[in-house]
Amino acid sequence: MELRHLRYFLAVAETLSFRRAAERLRVAQPALSKQIRDLEQAVGARLFDRNTAGVALTDAGAAMLDEVRDVLERVEMAAAAAREAAAGRSGRLTIGNIGTLSATFLPPALSAFRNRYPGVEVNLRDLGLPEQLGGLRAGVIQVAFVLHDDARRLPRELDAAEVLNSRVTVAMGADHPLAARSPVSLADLVTEQVLCVGETGRNDLHRQRTQRIFAARNIRHRPVKEVSSYESMVALVAGDHGVALVVPTRSYRGVERIVFRRIKEDGDDLVVRLLAVWRRTGGSQLARNFVEVLRSLPPAA
Numbered sequence: 001m002e003l004r005h006l007r008y009f010l011a012v013a014e015t016l017s018f019r020r021a022a023e024r025l026r027v028a029q030p031a032l033s034k035q036i037r038d039l040e041q042a043v044g045a046r047l048f049d050r051n052t053a054g055v056a057l058t059d060a061g062a063a064m065l066d067e068v069r070d071v072l073e074r075v076e077m078a079a080a081a082a083r084e085a086a087a088g089r090s091g092r093l094t095i096g097n098i099g100t101l102s103a104t105f106l107p108p109a110l111s112a113f114r115n116r117y118p119g120v121e122v123n124l125r126d127l128g129l130p131e132q133l134g135g136l137r138a139g140v141i142q143v144a145f146v147l148h149d150d151a152r153r154l155p156r157e158l159d160a161a162e163v164l165n166s167r168v169t170v171a172m173g174a175d176h177p178l179a180a181r182s183p184v185s186l187a188d189l190v191t192e193q194v195l196c197v198g199e200t201g202r203n204d205l206h207r208q209r210t211q212r213i214f215a216a217r218n219i220r221h222r223p224v225k226e227v228s229s230y231e232s233m234v235a236l237v238a239g240d241h242g243v244a245l246v247v248p249t250r251s252y253r254g255v256e257r258i259v260f261r262r263i264k265e266d267g268d269d270l271v272v273r274l275l276a277v278w279r280r281t282g283g284s285q286l287a288r289n290f291v292e293v294l295r296s297l298p299p300a301a
Contacts (some may be wrong), residue, residue, distance in 0.1 A: 001042045008027075010069065013068075036048065085286075088286045094124075096143060096144045099197075100247070101274055105164055130205070133154075158277050160278075162274070162275050163276045166248070169247070169262055170263060171243060171244045213267075225242060
């Protein structure tokens with residue numbers, strides 16, 4: 001039994017005429033009659049009564065009619081869903097989330113994507129920057145994020161677009177003595193408790209970057225203090241228990257007791273550039289559509 005048998009059956013059942021059904025289907029009437037006989041043989045029951053008065057459904061045919069309509073409707077729905085997914089207008093998109101940096105560009109991008117593709121379900125998967133490419137290769141996520149410094153080592157099958165270009169600032173409590181200064185020199189932080197998110201040897205990019213910034217300028221400071229989460233760092237900074245070198249993002253702005261001060265020194269290491277990464281070919285159209293939305297928005301700064 002094939003789909004064409006069901007479509008032929010439905011045409012005859014709705015017209016109660018082999019001639020009119022053949023005209024609707026644009027097939028020869030003898031070919032249609034043979035297909036119906038083949039279907040009856042496959043079902044094991046006679047579906048139509050044929051006589052000089054016309055064609056009528058048997059009890060078996062009547063019972064089959066509703067089921068055939070349901071089957072064909074589901075087949076069409078499945079085909080439509082496949083077409084929508086292939087075009088990137090429906091389905092499920094999983095994006096790598098990198099916490100505080102994501103808060104700068106993801107909210108407006110997700111809002112714009114929702115407006116353009118309301119039928120797509122979007123999920124965020126929390127992965128540190130070192131795990132992003134691995135998640136993309138494994139198919140865990142369809143859009144990943146990497147630092148510009150790492151983009152030179154991207155495999156050729158991946159493509160990238162810049163989504164963040166922002167200077168590092170000093171985050172401190174609103175009542176901190178240095179809060180009255182702008183800009184703030186890194187040399188002014190030698191006696192401050194510098195906070196970083198991460199654990200030594202694991203997801204410690206923030207610590208490494210912070211230490212390199214000071215070391216490049218031969219500034220010796222107190223040992224950095226690592227905290228386990230972004231929320232802990234925000235609470236400590238807001239409570240005047242330390243300062244942090246960070247990119248200011250929307251997620252900080254709800255904390256009234258935190259202020260950001262520009263750093264007096266210059267250098268490429270004080271600029272954070274982040275790129276979205278996706279498969280150039282053979283990947284998900286959903287990912288390409290999301291990146292198109294990302295590209296349509298001005299890079300976060």
